[in-house]
Amino acid sequence: MTRVVLLGSSPGLTPPSGRPLLAALPGSPTVTGRLYGQLASLDPRPTTIARAADADEYRGYPGTLVETADLAGDLRALADAIEDTTENLFILPANSLIHDELIYQITKSKRGALALVAKEPKPTDENGERVVEEDYVPIGEALPEIGDHVHEDLMVRARVGKSRVVSVGSAFHAVTRPNAVLLGPLHLHAKHAPTLAEAARELAGMAHLLGPEDDLVQLLVLCLVRRGVSVGIRGRRDLFYARITSQERADEALEVMAGINEDRARLNHAVKGADGFFTTFFVSTYSRFIARWAARRGLTPNQVTLISIFLGVASAACFATGTRAGAVAGAVLIYFAFVFDCVDGQLARYARKFGVLGAWLDATFDRFKEYVVFAGLAIGAAVAGQGDVWTLALIALAVQSVRHLLDFSFGAANRRKPPSPLPTLDLTVSADTELRSALEQRRVARRTGVRALLKMWSKAGRFRPVHWARKMIVFPIGERFAAIAITAAFFEPRITFLTLVIWGSIAFAYTLTGRLMRSLA
Numbered sequence: 001m002t003r004v005v006l007l008g009s010s011p012g013l014t015p016p017s018g019r020p021l022l023a024a025l026p027g028s029p030t031v032t033g034r035l036y037g038q039l040a041s042l043d044p045r046p047t048t049i050a051r052a053a054d055a056d057e058y059r060g061y062p063g064t065l066v067e068t069a070d071l072a073g074d075l076r077a078l079a080d081a082i083e084d085t086t087e088n089l090f091i092l093p094a095n096s097l098i099h100d101e102l103i104y105q106i107t108k109s110k111r112g113a114l115a116l117v118a119k120e121p122k123p124t125d126e127n128g129e130r131v132v133e134e135d136y137v138p139i140g141e142a143l144p145e146i147g148d149h150v151h152e153d154l155m156v157r158a159r160v161g162k163s164r165v166v167s168v169g170s171a172f173h174a175v176t177r178p179n180a181v182l183l184g185p186l187h188l189h190a191k192h193a194p195t196l197a198e199a200a201r202e203l204a205g206m207a208h209l210l211g212p213e214d215d216l217v218q219l220l221v222l223c224l225v226r227r228g229v230s231v232g233i234r235g236r237r238d239l240f241y242a243r244i245t246s247q248e249r250a251d252e253a254l255e256v257m258a259g260i261n262e263d264r265a266r267l268n269h270a271v272k273g274a275d276g277f278f279t280t281f282f283v284s285t286y287s288r289f290i291a292r293w294a295a296r297r298g299l300t301p302n303q304v305t306l307i308s309i310f311l312g313v314a315s316a317a318c319f320a321t322g323t324r325a326g327a328v329a330g331a332v333l334i335y336f337a338f339v340f341d342c343v344d345g346q347l348a349r350y351a352r353k354f355g356v357l358g359a360w361l362d363a364t365f366d367r368f369k370e371y372v373v374f375a376g377l378a379i380g381a382a383v384a385g386q387g388d389v390w391t392l393a394l395i396a397l398a399v400q401s402v403r404h405l406l407d408f409s410f411g412a413a414n415r416r417k418p419p420s421p422l423p424t425l426d427l428t429v430s431a432d433t434e435l436r437s438a439l440e441q442r443r444v445a446r447r448t449g450v451r452a453l454l455k456m457w458s459k460a461g462r463f464r465p466v467h468w469a470r471k472m473i474v475f476p477i478g479e480r481f482a483a484i485a486i487t488a489a490f491f492e493p494r495i496t497f498l499t500l501v502i503w504g505s506i507a508f509a510y511t512l513t514g515r516l517m518r519s520l521a
Contacts, residue, residue: 001042001043001087002042002043002087002088002089002090002107003043003046003047003081003082003085003087003088003089003090004039004042004043004046004047004063004089004090004091004092005046005047005048005049005078005081005082005089005090005091005092006035006039006046006047006048006049006058006092006093006094007049007074007078007091007092007093007094007216007217008048008049008050008051008054008055008057008058008093008094008095009049009050009051009054009068009071009074009216019031019032019057020244020246020247020249020250020251021247021250022034022097022250022254023251023254024254024258025254031095031096031097031244031250032057032058032061032094032095033061034097035094035095035096035097035098036061036062036063038098038100038103039090039103040062042090042103042107043063043090044062044063045062045063045064046062046063046064047063047064047066047081048061048063048064048065048066048094049066049068049074049077049078049081050065050066050067050068050094051067051068051069051070051074052067052068052069055067058094064081066080066081070207071204071207071210071214071216071219072204072205072207073204074216075200075201075203075204075207075216075219076200076201076204078091078196078197078200078220079196079197079198079200079201079204080197082193082196082197083193083194083197083198085190085193086190087190088107088187088188088189088190089186089187089188089189089190089193090103090106090107090185090186090187090188091185091186091187091188091217091220092184092185092186092217093184093217093243095243095244095245096184096185096241096242096243096244097240097241097242097243097244097250097253097254097257098185098240098241098242099239099240099241099257099260099262099265100262101239101262101265101266101269102116102185102236102239102240102241103185104352105234105239105269106185106187106234107187109187109232109234111187111189111230111232112188112189112191112192112229112230112232113186113187113188113189113192113224113229113230113231113232114186114187114231114232114233114234115165115182115183115185115186115187115217115221115231115232115233115234116182116183116184116185116186116233116234116235116236116241117158117160117165117180117181117182117183117233117234117235118180118181118183118235118236119160119179119180119235120156120178120179120180120181154181154182154183154215154218155181155213155215156178156179156180156181157169157170157175157178157181157182157215157218158175158178158179158180158181158182158218158221159175159176159177159178159179159180159432160179160180160233163232163233164230164231164232164233165182165221165225165231165232165233166225166436166439167225167432167435167436168182168218168219168221168222168225169218169222169432170210170211170214170218170219170222171209171210171211171213171214172206172209172210172211172430173222173427173430173432174430174431174432175432176432176433176436180233182215182217182218182221183217183236183241183243184217184241184243185241186217186220186221188224192224192229195224195227195229196220196223196224196227196229198227199223199224199226199227199427200220200223202223202427203219203222203223203427206427206428222427223427225435226424226425226426226427226435227424228421228422228423228424229422230422237265238260238261238264238265238268239260239262239265240253240256240257240260240262242256242257266350267288267289267291267292267350268288269349270288270291270346270347270349270350271284271287271288271346272284272345275476275478276471276472276474276476276477276478276479277468277471277472277478277479278472278478278479278481278482279342279476279477279478282478282482283338283339283342283478284342284346287339287342287343287346288346288350290339290340290343291343291346291347291350292350294343294347295347295350295351299347300347300353300358301344301345301347301348301351301353301355301358301362302344302355302357302358302361304340304343304344304347305340305341305344305358305361305362305365307340308337308338308340308341308343308344308365308369309337309365309368309369311333311334311336311337311340312333312334312337312365312368312369312370312372312373313369313372314333315329315330315331315333315334315337315369315373315376316330316372316373316375316376316377317330317376318330318333318376319373319376319377319379319380319488319493320375320376320377320379320380320383321380321383322379322380322381322382322383322384322385322386323384326380327380327488327489328489330373330376330488330489331484331485331486331488331489332485334369334373334481334484334485334488335481335482335485337369337481338477338478338481341362341366341369341477344358344362345362366477367404370400370477370480370481371397373484374393374396374397374497375393377389377393377484377488377493377496377497378390378393378493380493381492381493381494384492386492386493386494387494389493389494389497392494392497392498392501393497395497395501396497396500396501396504399500399501399504399505399508400480400500400504402508403475403504403507403508403511406508406511406512406515407511410515413519422439423435423438423439423442449521450517450520450521451521453517454517454518454521473506473507473510474507474510474511475503475504475506475507479503480500480504483496483499483500483503484496484500487499
């Protein structure tokens with residue numbers, strides 16, 4: 001379960017005047033009513049924090065309503081609501097209009113903290129050249145470049161990097177070169193709840209230094225960043241989020257929302273973003289649509305896994321015939337065995353049908369299909385009189401098994417490694433200079449020795465040829481199945497096994513080198 005906290009106060013969080021209706025949606029729900037309905041599966045009794053003057057807007061909805069008098073009261077009420085939780089937190093404005101899929105993606109994030117942001121476009125001059133910004137930009141006004149119906153009531157008071165929030169400002173707290181707005185939804189792991197509660201209470205004692213324009217969500221992220229919590233960032237991408245404050249705003253937002261295909265976004269999200277070259281360009285381009293077709297007909301991921309296993313065994317049987325026709329048929333079957341291996345995971349993510357049995361079947365029978373095909377190829381070579389290739393088959397199996405052992409053991413070791421602590425800064429300090437300086441020192445430290453080499457290699461991945469070369473050199477499962485299919489269809493099994501052994505050995509050396517360097521760094 002997830003504990004939900006709805007914020008009904010602060011700029012941009014004012015209850016929608018007149019309870020605007022979402023007339024284009026089934027049943028014409030109100031903005032607030034729709035949001036409570038969306039969140040019922042996460043938390044059937046959410047906590048809503050609202051000013052006493054606005055509390056009537058939230059009466060009648062399920063959960064706990066906490067009435068406050070001012071910003072200090074908001075912060076203390078939030079601290080009281082979350083300090084003892086053992087569940088992850090989902091905090092968002094009570095006037096949010098948001099896609100279900102965006103809620104799902106944010107709340108299923110593995111980050112310890114994640115905030116939805118909108119970045120400011122990089123400033124340019126009349127010639128299109130990027131303008132070098134001064135260290136401090138006035139933060140009392142919203143920058144017009146990012147003002148739209150989604151966040152025009154908010155101020156640009158956050159500095160974000162590539163993957164997380166670097167600094168957040170307020171009427172009292174300065175922020176160096178602000179470049180983003182924190183839109184609203186914030187997901188937080190339960191382990192960080194006490195930290196946020198403590199910082200929120202401290203900030204409540206400083207409420208006289210804050211301004212009426214300070215947004216409560218941004219203040220919460222300010223507390224987390226100043227306490228050294230890494231807050232990841234996520235854009236809206238191909239989904240929709242807006243804060244609704246009037247019927248006019250609701251009508252405008254619904255029009256924009258209607259132009260966004262939520263199902264397509266959900267389908268695209270079902271595909272892993274870190275897949276290899278072959279999987280990305282020769283399987284996932286269409287396998288996602290098979291997954292959606294299967295979901296709409298009630299098929300389960302485990303059933304699709306069984307189809308993949310059957311195709312893998314049939315492929316091995318074809319290879320074992322030792323004929324050219326059998327080799328070609330086996331190549332086609334092993335390709336589609338891999339396609340359905342991708343489909344089962346995509347179906348699980350699209351239909352949200354996850355289970356321990358399915359995860360175990362998928363991981364175990366990936367290896368089974370691969371190794372039973374090895375046996376089929378070796379038998380086929382003997383039947384065709386092409387010589388004994390069992391030794392090569394066993395070497396290929398050994399190389400692949402050692403690689404899997406290396407990957408799993410390194411992953412387990414990484415999960416036990418404590419995260420590197422981020423610098424902290426007291427909330428009573430206005431400027432964020434010390435915080436930015438400490439972060440820069442960390443970056444400089446990482447530019448020396450082994451870390452420098454790893455950083456350079458990581459930056460090289462920005463070039464697409466290097467990116468895909470790095471994906472292919474590790475010989476992922478898609479490339480392995482492709483290598484088996486192509487070499488088996490056109491050559492003898494000996495060539496197939498030599499390809500697997502040579503490419504697998506290169507992948508092993510590359511992976512081992514990378515693991516050692518990361519361990520030393």
